[in-house]
Amino acid sequence: MNNFARRLFCTAIIFLSSTLSVLSQELGQGFTKVKDGIYVYASKDGNSTCSVVLTEEGPVIIDACQRPPDTRHLMAAVKKLTDKPVRFLIDTEVHNDHTFGHWVFSPPAVVINAEGAGAAMKKGFDPKRAEALAAESPEMAEAVKGYKMVVPHIEYKNKMTIHLGERTFELLYLKNVHSEADTAVWLPKERVLFSASAANVKSIINLRPFVRISDVLASYKLMKSLNPEIVVPGHGAVTTTKIFDEYEAFYNLLVKRVGEMAAQGKSLDEIKKELKMPEYADWAGQNNLPQNITVAYESVKK
Numbered sequence: 206m207n208n209f210a211r212r213l214f215c216t217a218i219i220f221l222s223s224t225l226s227v228l229s230q231e232l233g234q235g236f237t238k239v240k241d242g243i244y245v246y247a248s249k250d251g252n253s254t255c256s257v258v259l260t261e262e263g264p265v266i267i268d269a270c271q272r273p274p275d276t277r278h279l280m281a282a283v284k285k286l287t288d289k290p291v292r293f294l295i296d297t298e299v300h301n302d303h304t305f306g307h308w309v310f311s312p313p314a315v316v317i318n319a320e321g322a323g324a325a326m327k328k329g330f331d332p333k334r335a336e337a338l339a340a341e342s343p344e345m346a347e348a349v350k351g352y353k354m355v356v357p358h359i360e361y362k363n364k365m366t367i368h369l370g371e372r373t374f375e376l377l378y379l380k381n382v383h384s385e386a387d388t389a390v391w392l393p394k395e396r397v398l399f400s401a402s403a404a405n406v407k408s409i410i411n412l413r414p415f416v417r418i419s420d421v422l423a424s425y426k427l428m429k430s431l432n433p434e435i436v437v438p439g440h441g442a443v444t445t446t447k448i449f450d451e452y453e454a455f456y457n458l459l460v461k462r463v464g465e466m467a468a469q470g471k472s473l474d475e476i477k478k479e480l481k482m483p484e485y486a487d488w489a490g491q492n493n494l495p496q497n498i499t500v501a502y503e504s505v506k507k
C-alpha cells in the first residue's frame with residue numbers, strides 16, 4: 206500500500222467508526238440497542254426500563270417509563286425511528302413507574318396486561334399525583350400535560366400471543382411475583398425476554414405481602430426454560446439469565462436462614478432483628494430486607 210492509499214484507508218476507517226458511533230447514539234443517552242429494531246430506555250440506573258420493538262406494522266412499546274419526562278423521551282425516540290403509529294403497549298406490571306405514562310401512547314396504542322391489572326391500577330390510583338408532579342418543575346409540568354389514567358384495554362389470562370408483522374410476542378402471566386398483574390414478554394425468534402420485576406439487578410426488591418417466594422422461584426424456572434439470549438429486567442441494565450441465578454441464590458439463602466431461626470422457636474420480630482445477609486451488602490434496597498424476611502417467614506411457616 207503506498208502512502209496515499211494508506212491515508213485513504215485510514216480516513217475511511219475513521220469515517221466508518223464515527224458513523225457507527227453516531228448511529229448507536231442516535232437516540233441519545235440511556236438507550237440500549239438490544240437487537241435490530243429493539244431499543245431499551247432508562248434515564249438512569251435503577252429506573253424502570255421502557256422499550257420499543259419496531260415491526261413492519263408499527264411499533265410496540267413495553268412499559269411506559271419511570272416518570273413522564275422519560276415517557277416523552279421514549280415517544281420522541283419512537284418518532285425518530287418510525288412514522289407508523291404505536292400499535293400496542295404491553296405492561297410488565299401495574300405500578301406507576303411502568304404504567305403512569307400510558308396516555309402518551311394511547312390512543313392510538315391498545316394497552317395490554319394480565320387479568321386484574323386495571324382493577325389494581327384503579328385501586329392504587331392517586332388523584333393528586335399528576336398535580337403534585339406538575340408542581341415539581343416546569344419540565345415536569347410540561348411532560349405531565351394532558352394526563353389521564355388509561356387502564357389496559359385488553360386483559361388476558363395465563364398466556365397471549367400477538368403476531369404483528371414479522372414478529373411474535375408471547376405474553377406470559379407471572380403469578381404473585383411482584384404486582385397484582387405481572388407479564389413477561391418473550392420474543393421467540395429474537396430470543397429476547399422482557400422479564401418484568403421478578404428479578405432486578407442487584408437490588409433487594411420491595412416484596413408486597415401477597416408475593417410468594419415459591420412463585421417467584423417458579424417464574425425464574427419458567428423464564429430460564431425459554432433459553433433467552435438477552436434478558437431485559439423491569440429495572441436495571443440489559444442482562445442475561447444470570448440475573449435469575451443470582452436472585453434464586455438470594456431467596457434460597459434467605460428462606461434457609463429464616464427457616465433455621467423459626468425452627469429454633471424464634472418469632473418473626475426476633476428474626477427480623479437478628480437476620481443479616483452480609484453476602485448481599487452491596488445490593489441496593491437494604492431497607493426492603495425486613496419485608497423480604499416477612500414474606501420468607503410466610504413460606505417456611507406452612
Ligand SMILES: [Zn+2]
Nearest residue numbers: 298300384402
Ligand atoms: Zn413495581
